[in-house]
Amino acid sequence: ARSGGTIEVAGLVVTYGSATALDHVTLSVRAGEMVALLGPNGAGKSTLANTLSGIVTPASGTARTGGRLAHIPEGRQLFPDLSVEDNLVLGGWRSRARDPSSVYDLLPRLAELRRRRAGVLSGGEQQMVAFGRALMSRPDVLVVDELSLGLAPMVTRDLAAHLVALNRERGLTVLLIEQNARLAFGVCERAYVLEAGRVVAEGPCAELAANPQVARAYLGGP
Numbered sequence: 749a750r751s752g753g754t755i756e757v758a759g760l761v762v763t764y765g766s767a768t769a770l771d772h773v774t775l776s777v778r779a780g781e782m783v784a785l786l787g788p789n790g791a792g793k794s795t796l797a798n799t800l801s802g803i804v805t806p807a808s809g810t811a812r813t814g815g816r817l818a819h820i821p822e823g824r825q826l827f828p829d830l831s832v833e834d835n836l837v838l839g840g841w842r843s844r845a846r847d848p849s850s851v852y853d854l855l856p857r858l859a860e861l862r863r864r865r866a867g868v869l870s871g872g873e874q875q876m877v878a879f880g881r882a883l884m885s886r887p888d889v890l891v892v893d894e895l896s897l898g899l900a901p902m903v904t905r906d907l908a909a910h911l912v913a914l915n916r917e918r919g920l921t922v923l924l925i926e927q928n929a930r931l932a933f934g935v936c937e938r939a940y941v942l943e944a945g946r947v948v949a950e951g952p953c954a955e956l957a958a959n960p961q962v963a964r965a966y967l968g969g970p
């Protein structure tokens with residue numbers, strides 16, 4: 749990962765037929781920041797990620813990244829019948845990166861698993877493959893959609909620690925999309941809260957955690 753990636757989303761509107769998934773969303777992530785995007789099911793979080801990566805076309809507004817973007821999609825989306833190594837190599841096709849050795853250096857567990865079929869791995873191992881696949885393109889910005897989905901807390905913490913290390917040591921800019929606010933607040937400096945397609949709160953994680961409405965909705969507070 750090189751440093752310098754940014755995300756700029758301004759007045760973003762995305763519709764599916766007559767339904768509005770994102771309603772004038774504005775957010776930004778500066779170079780080297782690690783920022784969380786929280787929100788309940790259906791809030792529009794994945795739609796935002798998919799718009800950033802060009803899978804979804806906005807009705808109006810903009811969603812831009814400065815630098816190379818990689819996206820770990822919700823549900824990982826691996827090729828289950830291919831080996832771990834082939835999944836990694838496919839992740840590098842756009843940047844013509846075929847050699848996974850730098851990814852194995854960062855995530856040595858993947859080197860041990862490289863001949864295994866992705867489909868037989870545990871959820872945590874599969875998420876690590878998705879993570880490694882995203883790193884194959886040497887991104888400046890990483891959008892992670894639901895890192896913790898379906899994973900045991902210890903596995904999630906281990907993956908989050910890798911993410912933090914990449915952010916601190918290499919300046920990788922991260923947008924962490926999470927329903928698990930405790931995890932997000934533990935590793936990010938700032939957060940945005942998305943509900944029904946709108947940003948309803950934003951700020952430093954410490955401030956958001958002290959906001960009674962946010963605490964009640966996302967931290968199981970009183």
Ligand code: ATP
Pocket residue numbers: 764767768769787788789790791792793794795796822
């Ligand atoms: P989740 O965590 O459940 O994925 P989310 O916050 O990521 O939730 P999105 O998946 O972005 O939310 O969905 C936002 C809204 O858009 C929801 O009402 C969803 O039903 C709708 N939606 C998402 N994708 C499509 C699609 N391809 N066609 C029609 N509606 C869609």
